[in-house]
Amino acid sequence: MPELPEVETVCRGLGSLIVGHTIRLLSCDDSPRSFPNIKTEVDLFVIGASVMGIRRRAKLLMLDLSTGYSLVVHLKMTGQLVYRGDTQDFGAGHPSDSLVGELPDKSTRVIIEFNNNSKLFFNDQRKFGWMKLYPTVEIPNIDFMQKVGPEPLEKEFTAKVFISRIRRRNGTTIKAAILDQTVLAGVGNIYADESLWGAKIHPATRVKNISDKKLALLLKEIKYVMGLSIEKGGSTSKNYVDAEGNKGSYMDFARVFQRNGLACSRHSDTMIEKIRVAGRGTHICPVCQPETEAN
DNA sequence: CACTTGACCTGTCCGC
């Protein structure tokens, strides 16, 4: 589920909801994959700590605590971080079309309870996601942090930088290359398809067959779709909700993702197709994005 | 080494 825009939306939402709150209790289900830290660490570094700030890097969220430790969260495919204030009684009163009902529910892995009786629920249906406690200063040394590529929306991430990084993956397809988190951070299946349509590149094209000019255009499209999606609160294709349990609306603006069988907005007479590239479901307009030798 | 595939889980949808 969550790619950069979704994680960013959760980050901004949580920032205004829980920063400054003190943690009274942390409870988790019995799957160590979801939360591997032992009770002693939680007692020492989480209970009684207050939330100093919330940051995002790539698809990771970091809740920095006053104890010098941070809760690092990866939502993977179906993770959610949903906050409920104490007046919300954690259940009733939510719209019937809401993706999140009474909490905790079957998918709840971790519950963080604050001193003002509000709660933060970490839900994850497929259990791929995780929440882990690290000393804050150690975060830059996490293997993933060492390897992950630049943030696509940063000004310093120019076409020149992008091209030099993606050329290391000249042998693979452009879709596999932009999904590679060591090339750049935050692109997932939705925004890969959306940006490749924007740049009119077939996702199975080898990187080596794409000109620098086309790659520069692709980066522009990546920045555009990510920026737009953050404005729209992310994409809800299935499970994703923000920190208050609301859906994102980028899917109303999607040009190809999950639009197979619908008309391409550039050619009302051709339909979006769904194919498989890099082991992932992939959406293309066969007219805008023909398979070619060179780009 | 570079690249591709399968595994991790649960739930849903689709065809028989």
Added chain:
DNA sequence: TGCGGACAGGTCAAGT
């Protein structure tokens, strides 16, 4: 209605 299989937003380890 039931059952098997494919598939789902992400990343690893293992395989070629």
